Amino acid sequence: MIPQRTATSSTLTLHVNDTAHAVTVDHRATLLDVLREHLDLTGSKKGCDHGQCGACTVLLEGRRANSCLLLAVAHDGAHVTTVEGLGDEERPHPLQQAFHERDAFQCGYCTPGQIVSGVGMLCEAAEGHPSHATPAEALGHSTGAPARLNRDEIRERMSGNICRCGAYPHIVEALEDVAEDGSQAQRAQRAPRGSEVPA
Amino acid sequence: MAVTETTEGVLGAPALRREGRAKVTGTARYATEHTPPACAYGWPVAATVAHGRVTGIEDGEALAIPGALAVLTHENAPRLVEPDDPTLFLLQNDRVPHRGWYVALAVAETLEAAREMARTVRVGYDEEPHDVLVAADHPDLYHPEWANGGYPGDQHSGDFESAYAAAPHQLDATYGITPLHNHPMEPHASTALWEAGHLIAYDSSQGASTVCQVLAAMFDIEEKQVTVVAEHVGGGFGSKGTPRPPVVLAAMGAQHTGRPVKLALPRREMPAVVGHRAPTVQRLRLGARDDGTLTALQHDVATHTSTIKEFVEQAAVPSRVMYGADGIRTGHRVVRLDVPTPSWMRAPGEAPGMYALECAMDELSFSLGLDPVELRLRNIPETEPESGKPFSSHHLADCLREGARRFGWERRDPRPAARREGDLLLGTGVAASTYPVIVAPSTASVQSMGDGTYHVRVNATDIGTGARTVLAQVAAQELGVALDAVRIDVGSSDLPQAPLAGGSSGTASWGWAVHKACRELRESDGSIVTVDTTSDVEAQEDYARHAFGAIFAEVSADTVTGEVRVRRMLGVFAAGRILNARTARSQFIGGMTMGLGMALTEHSSLDARLGGFVQKDLASYHVPANADVPDIDAHWIEEHDPHLNPVGGKGIGEIGIVGSPAAIANAVHHATGRRLRDLPLTPDRVGVLG
Numbered sequence: 001m002i003p004q005r006t007a008t009s010s011t012l013t014l015h016v017n018d019t020a021h022a023v024t025v026d027h028r029a030t031l032l033d034v035l036r037e038h039l040d041l042t043g044s045k046k047g048c049d050h051g052q053c054g055a056c057t058v059l060l061e062g063r064r065a066n067s068c069l070l071l072a073v074a075h076d077g078a079h080v081t082t083v084e085g086l087g088d089e090e091r092p093h094p095l096q097q098a099f100h101e102r103d104a105f106q107c108g109y110c111t112p113g114q115i116v117s118g119v120g121m122l123c124e125a126a127e128g129h130p131s132h133a134t135p136a137e138a139l140g141h142s143t144g145a146p147a148r149l150n151r152d153e154i155r156e157r158m159s160g161n162i163c164r165c166g167a168y169p170h171i172v173e174a175l176e177d178v179a180e181d182g183s184q185a186q187r188a189q190r191a192p193r194g195s196e197v198p199a
Numbered sequence: 200m201a202v203t204e205t206t207e208g209v210l211g212a213p214a215l216r217r218e219g220r221a222k223v224t225g226t227a228r229y230a231t232e233h234t235p236p237a238c239a240y241g242w243p244v245a246a247t248v249a250h251g252r253v254t255g256i257e258d259g260e261a262l263a264i265p266g267a268l269a270v271l272t273h274e275n276a277p278r279l280v281e282p283d284d285p286t287l288f289l290l291q292n293d294r295v296p297h298r299g300w301y302v303a304l305a306v307a308e309t310l311e312a313a314r315e316m317a318r319t320v321r322v323g324y325d326e327e328p329h330d331v332l333v334a335a336d337h338p339d340l341y342h343p344e345w346a347n348g349g350y351p352g353d354q355h356s357g358d359f360e361s362a363y364a365a366a367p368h369q370l371d372a373t374y375g376i377t378p379l380h381n382h383p384m385e386p387h388a389s390t391a392l393w394e395a396g397h398l399i400a401y402d403s404s405q406g407a408s409t410v411c412q413v414l415a416a417m418f419d420i421e422e423k424q425v426t427v428v429a430e431h432v433g434g435g436f437g438s439k440g441t442p443r444p445p446v447v448l449a450a451m452g453a454q455h456t457g458r459p460v461k462l463a464l465p466r467r468e469m470p471a472v473v474g475h476r477a478p479t480v481q482r483l484r485l486g487a488r489d490d491g492t493l494t495a496l497q498h499d500v501a502t503h504t505s506t507i508k509e510f511v512e513q514a515a516v517p518s519r520v521m522y523g524a525d526g527i528r529t530g531h532r533v534v535r536l537d538v539p540t541p542s543w544m545r546a547p548g549e550a551p552g553m554y555a556l557e558c559a560m561d562e563l564s565f566s567l568g569l570d571p572v573e574l575r576l577r578n579i580p581e582t583e584p585e586s587g588k589p590f591s592s593h594h595l596a597d598c599l600r601e602g603a604r605r606f607g608w609e610r611r612d613p614r615p616a617a618r619r620e621g622d623l624l625l626g627t628g629v630a631a632s633t634y635p636v637i638v639a640p641s642t643a644s645v646q647s648m649g650d651g652t653y654h655v656r657v658n659a660t661d662i663g664t665g666a667r668t669v670l671a672q673v674a675a676q677e678l679g680v681a682l683d684a685v686r687i688d689v690g691s692s693d694l695p696q697a698p699l700a701g702g703s704s705g706t707a708s709w710g711w712a713v714h715k716a717c718r719e720l721r722e723s724d725g726s727i728v729t730v731d732t733t734s735d736v737e738a739q740e741d742y743a744r745h746a747f748g749a750i751f752a753e754v755s756a757d758t759v760t761g762e763v764r765v766r767r768m769l770g771v772f773a774a775g776r777i778l779n780a781r782t783a784r785s786q787f788i789g790g791m792t793m794g795l796g797m798a799l800t801e802h803s804s805l806d807a808r809l810g811g812f813v814q815k816d817l818a819s820y821h822v823p824a825n826a827d828v829p830d831i832d833a834h835w836i837e838e839h840d841p842h843l844n845p846v847g848g849k850g851i852g853e854i855g856i857v858g859s860p861a862a863i864a865n866a867v868h869h870a871t872g873r874r875l876r877d878l879p880l881t882p883d884r885v886g887v888l889g
Contacts (some may be wrong), residue, residue, distance in 0.1 A: 002560070008265070026309060026311045028311040028314075029309075029311055030314070033310055035236070035312075036232070037258070037309075037310060037773065040234065041225075041230060042225070042229075042232035043224070043225020043226070044225070044398075045229075045385070045416075045433070046463065046468070047384045047386070047817075048466040048816060048817050049465065049466060050466065050467075050816060050817075050818070051815060052466075052817035052818045053466075053817050055384055058723070062779060077809065078772055082225065083224065083225035084221075084224065084225050084226075086224075086756040087224060088224055088226075089224050089226065092220065092223060092224055093389065096223040096224055097219075097223075099217070099219075099223045100215060100220060100223050100304065101215065103215075103219075103781045103782060103784070103785045105219075105222060105223070105663075105667070106220070106383065106434070106662075106663030106664065106782075106785055106786070106789060107383065107385065107431075107433045107434040107663030108222030108227055108431065108432060108433065108663065109229065109383070109433025109661055110384045110386040110433075111222050111223055112223075112225040115223060131847040133826075141511045145778060149828075152826075154825075155824075155825045155826040156826050158228070158825045158826075159824040159825045159826040159827075160824075161825070162384065162817060162822055163384070163436055163786070163825075164382055164383055164384050164434050164793075164822055165384075165663050165789045166788060166789030166790070166791070166792025166793055166828070167785060167788075167789065167822070167827065168792065168823075168825045168828040168833050169830060170785065170788075171826070177253070193707075
């Protein structure tokens with residue numbers, strides 16, 4: 001649609017989680033604030049509002065983006081996926097399920113951003129995009145073959161999402177689970193790695 | 200020692216987090232994710248001078264912005280009853296005690312308008328000189344009567360000076376730690392509304408009962424006229440232990456405008472108004488015999504506080520607990536500066552204090568030519584050194600031995616700077632960890648629903664610890680029912696009153712009350728029981744109660760860049776009964792990760808000229824990212840302590856950060872041969888190693 005404009009606001013369409021929303025947005029409004037304050041999609045979190053923490057990560061046209069750094073008015077017609085679009089409590093996405101089972105969070109505030117980022121990251125890797133941790137020999141003949149996601153690769157590719165609770169080792173495990181077997185939606189409950197030693 | 204899997208039964212089982220599905224799917228709502236009808240938005244205005252008075256506020260331009268509702272200042276804001284905590288006495292006078300202090304509040308129809316209003320409010324100041332830098336020889340340092348936690352500021356036993364002078368081996372070393380910031384991922388935030396004289400606040404807090412009490416007192420209303428909800432809280436690490444400015448500002452804004460007001464702190468403003476770990480300069484003097492046993496121990500701490508509130512980081516306190524000596528002298532000196540008010544940050548006292556003490560022990564072991572694990576084993580006291588009280592349980596030795604076994608410590612070559620891998624030097628280090636057992640009175644209720652299910656109600660707060668889950672496990676175990684037969688409500692001041700989630704005391708305090716309520720219900724004929732544990736807590740026997748642990752770390756140091764990276768970390772803890780293996784492990788490794796940040800990346804400083812913190816956001820204050828954190832492993836000793844609360848846990852939220860910085864710093868010395876005593880060990884400090 002052609003945006004309806006005033007000096008300070010525009011009406012535009014955002015396709016969020018496959019639903020078209022006509023919204024009138026203040027030109028100063030970020031995509032994050034439109035999601036949270038106008039569409040009541042509060043799964044995307046505001047941790048820093050400056051692109052430093054990743055809690056607001058969404059998929060914009062399938063790619064990871066910090067929604068706090070995007071002015072909504074510049075994204076008329078865009079397709080956005082938030083954590084709410086990945087799955088719900090009855091039918092969670094395999095990565096949401098893996099985060100739950102691996103206890104890959106504590107306070108949960110960075111979690112939606114981590115999960116959306118993880119989904120985007122797995123797509124990037126599947127498409128053969130290298131990272132800083134990708135071995136040099138793999139870069140020389142980039143053919144679009146999927147990147148092998150060892151732990152160093154996952155850590156590097158997930159470092160745009162800060163977790164102050166320190167759940168990183170479990171986040172890596174959750175991503176390994178899904179990277180190894182992305183098709184398996186329902187997963188058996190796992191025992192944690194902690195063990196006890198009688199005194 | 201045989202390694203066993205997790206204990207049988209409901210308690211101790213690795214139950215999944217009850218709110219886990221809601222958190223991973225984004226439906227868990229935090230403080231500003233409630234939007235009442237006609238909700239307005241608040242944006243605070245921070246002082247741009249470090250010391251002085253507000254001489255005038257021009258809000259005409261701000262109020263002309265479309266959507267503007269009000270600008271609150273000390274001239275027009277609702278009058279508050281002065282609270283015990285001076286950091287909450289906001290917009291009540293013209294005083295500016297530090298840069299970043301809030302001097303006004305903009306309220307508007309939209310977030311965008313409120314933000315622009317705050318930017319256009321013009322504040323005039325009468326500026327006065329400021330002083331923000333602490334040093335061990337600052338002339339205004341004084342000895343406080345008390346340090347945080349209710350500990351005496353200074354304490355001594357025996358004759359330190361004589362013992363130290365006579366010691367055949369002496370160590371005198373000074374360690375420095377910069378200010379540190381909690382930076383929970385959810386900023387401090389509130390949504391407040393008034394309904395017919397009743398104040399409702401959704402607040403990001405570690406304890407809604409305290410917030411309720413403080414708000415009622417400040418707004419001069421009954422506690423029953425205040426409801427504070429903290430259902431999901433995005434971390435706190437101490438900085439949300441008591442009310443912080445957002446809830447007061449939101450409540451004032453809502454009262455002034457007659458509209459609900461939502462207010463989340465901008466990340467860059469948090470360091471100035473939510474508390475921080477105060478910097479410390481810590482001098483350690485150790486005297487030892489040839490066999491390594493300590494004869495003398497002195498721990499002197501110099502730190503800062505603000506001009507409006509005395510908060511003394513109790514960093515010398517762990518030296519009253521860890522090791523015995525003939526003469527022990529521990530003390531704090533503090534100076535009131537024009538700085539933001541420090542407060543609790545995960546393991547206040549223990550985290551910085553054990554960094555200094557455990558590095559000093561490592562230095563001593565090196566000069567004695569004694570293995571650092573062995574040195575600690577030789578110095579474990581029979582009773583708590585300062586108090587002489589018996590320990591309720593003490594398994595530091597088991598933690599050290601089990602950790603050494605798991606880590607492969609016996610293969611360690613003690614020589615420093617002796618392992619090279621290309622440009623990297625490799626090393627390993629160890630440190631002990633400790634945290635006191637704290638428990639506070641709590642109430643709780645449990646109701647039999649008549650269909651085999653039970654409803655537990657307690658105003659516990661789940662800041663990410665898994666409190667909901669663990670308390671349901673406590674109830675299910677005591678009631679003898681399956682976990683899913685227990686419904687539990689936490690996180691509202693309308694529930695039975697309970698203490699805050701802090702001091703690693705939550706599960707012990709709330710769990711005691713839940714346990715008692717379930718037991719009384721089981722033994723009664725009724726269908727609902729409400730209990731209070733005040734008398735139980737007061738009746739506790741007089742023991743020294745502490746959790747202990749041992750941390751091991753392996754690091755690499757880049758000889759070209761000076762970059763230190765942790766390769767692996769192991770923590771072994773003795774913290775009483777572990778109530779949920781899954782969530783406990785997360786807390787241990789989470790604490791250790793924050794300790795890694797304290798050792799290597801987290802650095803703040805005060806600007807001598809401008810007077811505020813320099814590193815205010817997450818781009819300049821570096822908390823560990825995923826790529827900084829290697830495989831961290833946590834294990835625990837099964838510890839049966841009959842002198843604890845009936846649930847049997849000692850508290851696990853903070854002990855992971857304690858000891859971790861020292862283990863890493865000691866590993867850096869082992870790798871490089873350089874003893875760097877000031878944290879963090881950033882490349883510029885480590886330097887080119889050649």
